Amino acid sequence: MKRVSIKDVAREAGVSISTVSRVLNNSAPVSDDLKEKVENAIKKLDYMPSNIAKSLRKGKTGTIGFIIPDITNPFFANIVRGAEDYLRQRDYTLILCNSDQDEKQEVKLLETLISKHIDGLLFTGTGNFNPVLAEKIERGFNVVFLDRIIQGISASYVIVNNSKGMYELLDYLTVTGHKEFVFINGNKETFSAKIRYETFKKVMGEKKLKFTHFYTNFSYEAGYNFGKKMKKMPDAIVCGNDLIAYGVIDALEDRGFKIPEDVSVTGFDDIPFSKHYKPPLTTVRQPMYEMGMKAAELLVKIIEEKQINTEGIILEPQLVIRGSTRRG
Amino acid sequence: MKRVSIKDVAREAGVSISTVSRVLNNSAPVSDDLKEKVENAIKKLDYMPSNIAKSLRKGKTGTIGFIIPDITNPFFANIVRGAEDYLRQRDYTLILCNSDQDEKQEVKLLETLISKHIDGLLFTGTGNFNPVLAEKIERGFNVVFLDRIIQGISASYVIVNNSKGMYELLDYLTVTGHKEFVFINGNKETFSAKIRYETFKKVMGEKKLKFTHFYTNFSYEAGYNFGKKMKKMPDAIVCGNDLIAYGVIDALEDRGFKIPEDVSVTGFDDIPFSKHYKPPLTTVRQPMYEMGMKAAELLVKIIEEKQINTEGIILEPQLVIRGSTRRG
DNA sequence: CTGTTAGCGCGTTCAT
DNA sequence: ATGAACGCGCTAACAG
Numbered sequence: 001m002k003r004v005s006i007k008d009v010a011r012e013a014g015v016s017i018s019t020v021s022r023v024l025n026n027s028a029p030v031s032d033d034l035k036e037k038v039e040n041a042i043k044k045l046d047y048m049p050s051n052i053a054k055s056l057r058k059g060k061t062g063t064i065g066f067i068i069p070d071i072t073n074p075f076f077a078n079i080v081r082g083a084e085d086y087l088r089q090r091d092y093t094l095i096l097c098n099s100d101q102d103e104k105q106e107v108k109l110l111e112t113l114i115s116k117h118i119d120g121l122l123f124t125g126t127g128n129f130n131p132v133l134a135e136k137i138e139r140g141f142n143v144v145f146l147d148r149i150i151q152g153i154s155a156s157y158v159i160v161n162n163s164k165g166m167y168e169l170l171d172y173l174t175v176t177g178h179k180e181f182v183f184i185n186g187n188k189e190t191f192s193a194k195i196r197y198e199t200f201k202k203v204m205g206e207k208k209l210k211f212t213h214f215y216t217n218f219s220y221e222a223g224y225n226f227g228k229k230m231k232k233m234p235d236a237i238v239c240g241n242d243l244i245a246y247g248v249i250d251a252l253e254d255r256g257f258k259i260p261e262d263v264s265v266t267g268f269d270d271i272p273f274s275k276h277y278k279p280p281l282t283t284v285r286q287p288m289y290e291m292g293m294k295a296a297e298l299l300v301k302i303i304e305e306k307q308i309n310t311e312g313i314i315l316e317p318q319l320v321i322r323g324s325t326r327r328g
Numbered sequence: 329m330k331r332v333s334i335k336d337v338a339r340e341a342g343v344s345i346s347t348v349s350r351v352l353n354n355s356a357p358v359s360d361d362l363k364e365k366v367e368n369a370i371k372k373l374d375y376m377p378s379n380i381a382k383s384l385r386k387g388k389t390g391t392i393g394f395i396i397p398d399i400t401n402p403f404f405a406n407i408v409r410g411a412e413d414y415l416r417q418r419d420y421t422l423i424l425c426n427s428d429q430d431e432k433q434e435v436k437l438l439e440t441l442i443s444k445h446i447d448g449l450l451f452t453g454t455g456n457f458n459p460v461l462a463e464k465i466e467r468g469f470n471v472v473f474l475d476r477i478i479q480g481i482s483a484s485y486v487i488v489n490n491s492k493g494m495y496e497l498l499d500y501l502t503v504t505g506h507k508e509f510v511f512i513n514g515n516k517e518t519f520s521a522k523i524r525y526e527t528f529k530k531v532m533g534e535k536k537l538k539f540t541h542f543y544t545n546f547s548y549e550a551g552y553n554f555g556k557k558m559k560k561m562p563d564a565i566v567c568g569n570d571l572i573a574y575g576v577i578d579a580l581e582d583r584g585f586k587i588p589e590d591v592s593v594t595g596f597d598d599i600p601f602s603k604h605y606k607p608p609l610t611t612v613r614q615p616m617y618e619m620g621m622k623a624a625e626l627l628v629k630i631i632e633e634k635q636i637n638t639e640g641i642i643l644e645p646q647l648v649i650r651g652s653t654r655r656g
Numbered sequence: 657c658t659g660t661t662a663g664c665g666c667g668t669t670c671a672t
Numbered sequence: 673a674t675g676a677a678c679g680c681g682c683t684a685a686c687a688g
Contacts, residue, residue: 278606381665
């Protein structure tokens with residue numbers, strides 16, 4: 001596809017390229033006469049400015065990178081949607097990358113994105129310290145951490161108050177008479193998994209409740225496998241996210257257990273399907289769309305205002321009580 | 329973030345920029361001595377070539393655009409994952425855009441993407457004729473249509489044999505004794521919705537079955553609303569996709585109907601949740617991940633081999649029989 | 657108001 | 673084997 005450039009337009013209109021540039025960007029007054037000529041030429045040639053030349057010139061691409069574990073997980077899909085909606089409206093464009101939580105992949109993607117001159121990065125990675133990323137941030141690379149913070153790196157972030165969510169969940173569960181717990185958590189390295197476990201353990205200790213805890217990973221299969229081989233039933237099974245809860249419920253039902261009569265099961269996230277699951281899932285809602293949107297908003301702010309001090313946004317979770325838990 | 333350029337490396341190494349370029353791309357022999365100097369300078373400065381300058385020079389960005397209705401729909405999320413996996417491996421990068429099936433938005437996104445010099449476009453839009461897109465294609469713009477073809481535009485595509493899927497579904501349904509049908513279809517403009525309806529109508533005619541048909545849109549809500557106000561129950565409710573089926577099932581169950589005892593319900597797509605839905609959904613599987621991957625593969629082939637003739641890939645659907653339909 | 661010109665970072669002749 | 677110089681398409685600074 002032969003591209004038509006500003007030069008072609010200038011020639012067609014019989015003016016200089018700077019004049020074309022001026023009418024294009026309204027960056028300086030141009031006589032009506034020439035302006036019209038230029039506009040006609042643009043239409044005639046179906047000219048479209050090259051953003052990449054513009055980027056080279058201005059040192060800004062209007063492109064944001066987003067590294068997430070897996071777009072196939074509705075939790076991330078909804079976050080991405082929130083981010084993209086905001087960015088689109090602000091005339092930014094989103095490069096999406098799936099990392100599968102692989103650290104090597106994360107680094108590689110980061111480098112690719114940087115060499116593509118992204119203006120900023122939305123990052124949801126493993127929680128492990130990433131020296132490459134840390135160094136870039138040190139040098140002024142714009143990053144907003146989303147849902148998952150990395151300890152030891154000082155940067156802006158948008159997260160949910162996981163601790164509070166867990167508190168409210170356990171509060172409800174204990175009030176409704178649950179006394180013995182199993183916590184099937186997600187990936188061990190993950191920031192949110194860690195926080196939730198900390199809070200969980202603390203509450204268990206305070207209320208002197210019996211519990212066991214396991215790290216697995218944030219997937220349906222992990223929950224299903226666990227549910228298949230569980231021996232003794234506790235009063236409640238707390239799951240690291242909704243997908244795990246789905247798996248546990250299905251496995252348990254396959255084995256003839258009734259949810260919530262035999263055991264209560266809870267999730268975390270409240271992805272759209274949880275409302276319609278059978279039984280509908282008691283879970284802690286994370287404002288996914290809003291997380292994505294806020295993070296994008298924060299990132300754009302950082303980019304455009306070049307503010308140096310980092311900012312953290314903590315969103316509120318919300319306990320959603322549905323049919324997968326006994327009411328006492 | 330001050331970027332370090334090839335010039336800085338050249339200065340640091342005490343050579344010319346062309347030499348640096350040569351060791352970078354291995355495009356011409358360089359003495360071991362200088363090569364080492366350059367490599368050291370690169371490491372020392374943490375130099376990373378600018379893809380955008382490279383793009384400007386070479387007229388190729390290594391970036392692919394993908395316009396879809398909504399990443400939040402698992403059907404698209406899985407397609408996108410397939411595409412991104414392939415592209416990442418081929419060193420392409422994916423710009424994701426949600427259009428919400430809005431034609432104005434589609435045009436705007438298209439223009440944005442073109443001005444960002446994408447090498448090619450994966451397109452899943454409304455099925456309506458789009459003059460802007462048609463014209464770009466005319467001029468040699470690389471596009472692969474995915475899941476949804478536009479009539480009147482000659483371009484490459486990857487679709488699923490919707491007709492066959494519908495045939496097999498109805499065949500199963502009639503064999504198991506269903507005689508009266510309601511088809512709650514998706515968006516009217518959509519290619520796949522049209523094809524499925526055509527086949528549906530044909531089969532109904534051939535087998536002299538009673539039926540009604542409605543276009544709604546491909547969402548849970550559409551199905552739910554429809555289910556809420558349905559009067560007379562047919563033997564089977566055929567839905568345009570799984571989400572619609574979920575909605576119908578939930579609405580009907582809310583009203584006290586039993587699925588499939590009172591009425592069979594089927595979906596289309598087989599998104600990952602359908603297997604675990606209660607009741608598990610009888611549906612027609614579309615190979616989503618594969619669709620995305622094949623389309624990306626085809627697009628890259630078109631880009632790199634500059635082949636002119638268009639190519640169409642038709643994937644096979646698969647009937648998946650589960651618990652939401654009566655067995656006769 | 658308008659045109660000329662100098663880069664943005666890179667790959668590629670063309671000399672040497 | 674190496675370097676100088678040009679140009680990809682564009683904006684901004686400068687000159688008129």
